[in-house]
Amino acid sequence: MNDEPITIFTDGGSRGNPGQAAYGFVVKTGGKNVKEAGGILGVATNNFAEYTAVIRALEYAKEKFAGRDIKFYMDSNLVASQLSGLFKIKNAVIRELVFKVRQLESSFGQITYTHVPREKNKEADAQVNLALDQDLR
Numbered sequence: 001m002n003d004e005p006i007t008i009f010t011d012g013g014s015r016g017n018p019g020q021a022a023y024g025f026v027v028k029t030g031g032k033n034v035k036e037a038g039g040i041l042g043v044a045t046n047n048f049a050e051y052t053a054v055i056r057a058l059e060y061a062k063e064k065f066a067g068r069d070i071k072f073y074m075d076s077n078l079v080a081s082q083l084s085g086l087f088k089i090k091n092a093v094i095r096e097l098v099f100k101v102r103q104l105e106s107s108f109g110q111i112t113y114t115h116v117p118r119e120k121n122k123e124a125d126a127q128v129n130l131a132l133d134q135d136l137r
Contacts, residue, residue, distance in 0.1 A: 004030065005069040005110075008057045011124035012049025012076070015132060019043060022135070023053035024127025027061060035060055038127030040135045050076045051097040053124070054083070058104035069109040073116045075125070080115040 007028040014021035024038035037056065041049055054072065061070060074080050081087040082098065089095050105111050118125065 003069075005071045006061060006065050007071050007073070008061065009121055009124040010050070010053035010057050010072060010074045011121055011128050012046060012051070012053045013125070013128045013132070014044060014046045014049055018045045018048075020132060020135065021045070021049040022128045022131035023049050023056055024124045024129075024131065025053050025057035025060070026123040026127065027057065027064075029065075033123070034064075036123070036127055038131040040131050047076075047078065047091075047094060048097070049128070050074065050079045051094060051101070053128075054079065055097065055100055055104065058101065058107075062104060062107045066107045067109060070111045072111065072113045073121065074113065075116055075118045075121040077115040080113045083113040 008025060010025045012021065012023045021041040021044035022038055023041060026033055027035040041052060078087065082089050083101060089098055
């Protein structure tokens with residue numbers, strides 16, 4: 001059993017806020033990409049898209065990496081801070097999404113959420129834009 005944490009980069013975005021929204025994530029083990037995914041969400045807020053990316057990534061990881069530690073990286077300081085317990089969550093919709101995240105977290109070891117600059121989250125961002133661009137066609 002590999003003890004190295006799984007690394008997941010997530011991003012969400014909307015063109016307009018709210019607007020056409022999508023999520024993206026990239027899962028890595030040993031520095032190599034093992035899963036890249038994204039999807040369209042319809043009209044939603046940027047924050048909704050950011051949280052959906054975390055949920056979709058956890059759903060994937062639960063199938064492949066249950067019990068392992070996970071290190072999340074995201075360019076949303078708000079989401080990283082809320083999931084780390086540093087910021088309160090006032091929005092009822094976002095609270096429901098956080099509840100779903102917490103349920104999924106129970107399938108893993110230690111999970112950390114770290115804010116990174118946009119430049120360090122390009123792969124997840126690319127998944128978001130790929131989904132949005134494909135939806136526009």
